[in-house]
Amino acid sequence: MNTSLSWIKRYVPDLSVTAQEYMDAMTLSGTKVEGYETLDEDLDKIVVGEILSVEKHPDSDHLVICQVNVKDNTLQIVTGAPNVKEGISGQKVAVVLDGGKVAGGHDGKKVPGGTTIKTGELRGVKSEGMMCSIEEMGSSREMYPEAPEYGIYIFPEDSDVEPGDDAIEALGLHDSVIEYEITSNRVDCYSVIGIAREAAATFDKEFKSPVITPTGNDENISDYISVDVQDKELCPRYTARVVKNVKIGPSPKWMRRCLASNGIRPINNLVDITNYVMEEYGQPMHAYDLDTISGGKIIVRRAKNGEIYTTLDGQERKLDENILMICDDREPVGIAGIMGGENSMITDHVHTILFEAANFDGTNIRLSSKRLGLRTDASGKFEKGLDPNNASEAINRACQLMEEMGAGEVVGGMIDVCNEIREPMRVTFEPERINSLLGTSLSPQEMLDYMAKVELTYDKRKNEVIAPTFRQDIFRTADLAEEVARFFGYDNIPTTLPSGQATTGKLPFKLQVEDRARDVAEYCGFSQGMSYSFESPKVFDKLLLDVDDPLRKAIPIMNPLGEDFSIMRTITLNGLLTSLAINYNRRNKNVRLYEMGNVYLAKSLPLTELPTEKMMFTLAMYGEGDFYDMKGVAEEFFTKVGLNKRPEYKSNAGRNYLHPGRQADVYYEGTKLGFLGEVHPLVCDNYGIGERTYIAVIDIPAVLEYATFDHKYEGIARFPAVTRDISMVVQKEIQAGQIEDLLIQRGGNILESFELFDVYEGHQIKEGYKSMAYSLLFRSKEKTLEESEITSAMRKIMNGLESLGIELRK
Structure with a gap:
């Protein structure tokens, strides 16, 4: 956003500061100034001169000798400017006196430090200064369109200047153009009035808003046009006024200067007024040739899918139903908030115009502009979300300027379709x-x-x-x-020390449990892996999931990177198995990986509420180790997070991706904590892993229900322990867990621990049975155990074993 300092002073007339003072103060008050350009930099001793006579140079075909009145003196100046010819007189020009400076050359490029002009001779004729072009004064024809493309600057005949006047002042070059960096939340500062309000507050000066006088003849606008807003959500407000008997011509000098300082090229009074009001109020406007509006009706509606429309720049645009259009009763006449159409453009022969000042949904304008690849000054303002209450004031200001400049006759009344009244x-x-x-x-x-x-x-x-x-x-x-x-x-603002109470830093309990899981995994030789949370639907087939398996109900991604990343994962195995496969193909013999990551489980599809996100602790390995090694890692984790009771394992969990005879669900006090097992050989083949592979998946939210770090200290045992070994012949279908539950139940308080140290199947054991041997350790915390107490405990254990059909091995 740029403004000239003189434009700001139109609303803050008492403001008297240099550009540097302005920049420093405005930046400190929150309106950041990126920099400024002083228009009169490197200009000195330049006055208005009147050409009295022009004579041919005696020794040159392209030079002439001019006598120029600068009030107190008449200077002789030699020039080769093509627009100063022999025999002319009376023109008023900008003259650099002896010792004065200009900022640039004929090519428009500025010379650092400027160029000093001194009295000298040209082809033997004395020249006491220089008549200069607008480029030599450091400006351009964009700011001064009346300046010739080649030659010196000649003041227009209606200019109120006299010989000897300060030419820099007469041209309005005692000014600075300020460049701002406006944050997107300060929409009001994308207007000159908004910046002026800030300047008035910063320098404690009075802010004077433009005084808008009522306009309009005795006619009624409803006799010319009607407005139908069909999409009130995308167009909260639409205002329209009509001006007839339009006279196209140049804008006044002050308006051209203001627009040029903002980087806008002046065109004619009508276009310049809409641009001026847009910069002044921050409210984009558009003008339509009313004679091109079919049926005398404006309809604001969405475009049709595939509709083709040609905009003012002559480009065909393909539209869709998300783009808002301004239409008549036959066809579109403009893309709302972005650009008008070629079919309603203003020409020099226009007679009656329709002014539009509307408010459009900022998000829709931004997306439409991006979709069309068309960004304009208007769309840049609309997309930030403008104040709907600003539209009527801006359109009335435009009509006021039309009348003040004699550019047309304003028709009475205003159409105002207001669907949103914004309250303070x-x-x-x-x-x-x-x-x-x-x-x-x-x-x-x-x-x-x-x-x-x-x-x-x-x-x-x-x-x-x-x-x-x-x-x-x-x-x-x-x-x-x-x-x-x-x-x-x-x-x-005084410098103060932070206040508050010091507290001990501590991780939330959930993160402590996750950290303990990482510690256990890494202590047991696992390295951390990381996988994407989105993957391919093909994963379910690789894992041999049933067609109706609930895990297949994955959440699709609206804008996926591709099919391989098109759903949110419901199971964590794919990432680690893929990583194991890569390691196996690179001939790494022993690989252990773990991951801490979420799965995303939809409550219903399509989504009507947020899905369940569950953190899963996943372990995977091949090489050294087997099912029981993986089971040991899981139990180590349970122990470290305070699950002091023995987990229960239920085999044949029915998971297709695991070996049917080597898998188990893990339960604790009736709650399932996860599962573990050997990966099914067919799944290993699908991933290209040629080794037996083992996995464990632990549900962290389930573990949190039982985890605790409230550990109790137990003293060193003071009394001796007694061990007993027991060898049994057990039916094959009886699991070790059943036996161990019985040992705990029947061993009483004096059974301190037990350990399975032998499992044997062979010709010495009868068919359908196996041999299992346990070492039992008994100890009392209060005294030395007597033989009778140990015998009693062993008898209870043996009775329990007999009830399961277990016999002592002889």
């Missing part, structure tokens, strides 16, 4: 909290005075600060605190 935001005034946020000790009245600078008013009855609708960035106490801080002065 009210924020509770909390001076103590503001002082707490800023570290200041300002009084409530001081705060209100600072806020009043930017038109924030105070409702004493409700104790609320009222923000005008153009301040969309203010909606909470912190925003009020910022307003106070920037006008109190950030450099005036």
Whole structure:
């Protein structure tokens, strides 16, 4: 965003600062100035001169000798400018006196430090200065379109200048163009009026808004046009006015200067007025030739899919139903908020125009602009979300300028289709909290005075600060605190030490459990792997999942990178198995990997509410180790997080991707914590792993229900232990867990531990049976055990074993 300092002074007339002072103060008050360009830099001793006579140079075909009046003196100047010819007189030009400076050359390029002009001779004839072009004065024909393409600058005949006047002042070059970096939340500052409000508040000067006088003849606009807004969500407000008897011509000099300082090329009075109001109020406008509007009707509707439309730049645009269009009763006449159409463009023969100042949904304009590959000054403002209440004031300002410039006759009345009335935001005034946020000790009245600078008013009855609708960035106490801080002065806020109570840093319990899982995995030789949370639907076939398996109900991604990344994962195995396969193909013999990652389980498809996200601790390995090694790692984790009871394992869990005879679900106090097992050989083939592979998947949220780090200290045993070995002949279908549950139940308080140290099947054992041997350790915490106590415990254990059909091995 650029503005000239002189344009700002139109609304803050008492402002008297240099460009550097302006930049420093505005930046400190929150309106960041990126830099500025001083238009009169390297210009000196340049006055208005009147050409009295022009004679041919005696020794040159292209040079002429001019006598130029500069009020107190008549100078002889030799020039080769093509627009100064022999015999002419009376023109007023810019003259650089002896010792003066110009900023650039004929090519428009500025010379660092400028070029000093001195009296000298050209082909033997004395020349006492130089008549200069607009480029030599450091400007361009964009700012001064009346300047010739080649030759010196000649003041227009209607210019109120006299010989000897300051030419720099006469050309308006005692000015600076300021460049701002406006944050997207300050939509009001994308207008000159918004910047001027900030300047007035910063320098404590009075802000004077443009005075808009009523316009319009005795006719009624409804006799010319009607408006039908069919999509009220995308067009909250649409205002329209009509101007007849339009006269196309150049804009006044002051308007051309203002537009050029903002980087906008002046074209004619009609186009310049719409651009001027857009920059002044930050409200884009558009003008239509009313004679091209079929049926005298404007319809605001969505485009049709595949519709083709040619915009003002002559390009055909393919539209879809998400793009909002301005139409008549026959066809589109413009793309809402972006660009008008070729079929309704203004020509020099226009007689009656329709002014449009509307408000459109910012998000839709941004997406439409991106979809069409067409971004304009108007769309750049609309996409930030404009104040709907600004539209009527802007269109009335445009009509006022039309009448003031004699560019047309305004028809009475205005069409205003308003579907959204934006109310001022009210924020509770909390001076103590503001002082707490800023570290200041300002009084409530001081705060209100600072806020009043930017038109924030105070409702004493409700104790609320009222923000005008153009301040969309203010909606909470912190925003009020910022307003106070920037006008109190950030450099005036005292330096204070942080206050508060020191606390011991601590991880949340969930993260402590996850950290313990990582510690156990890495202690047991596992390396951490990381996989994408999105994967391919083909994964389910590789894992041999049934067609109706609930895990196949995955959440599809709306904008996937490709089919291989098109769903959110419901199971964590694919990532680690893929990593194991890569390692196997690279001939790594022993690989152990683990991952801590989420699965995403939909409650219903399509989604009607957020899915369940569950953190899963997954372990996978091949090489050294077997099912029992993996089981040991899982049990080590359970122990480390405080699950002191023995987990229960239920075999034949029915998972297709695991070996049917080497898998188990893990339960703790009736809650399933996860599963483990050997990967099915067919799944290993699908992944290209030529080794037996083992996995374990533990549900962290389920573990959290039982985990605890409240460990109790137990002293060193003071009394001796007694061991007993027992060897049994057991039916094959009886699991070790059943036996161990019985040992715990019947061994009583004196059974300290037990260990399975032998399992044997062979010709010495009868068919359908196996031999199992346990070592039992008995100890009392209170005394030395007597033989009778041990015998009693062993008898109970033996009776229990007999009830399972287990015999002692002889």
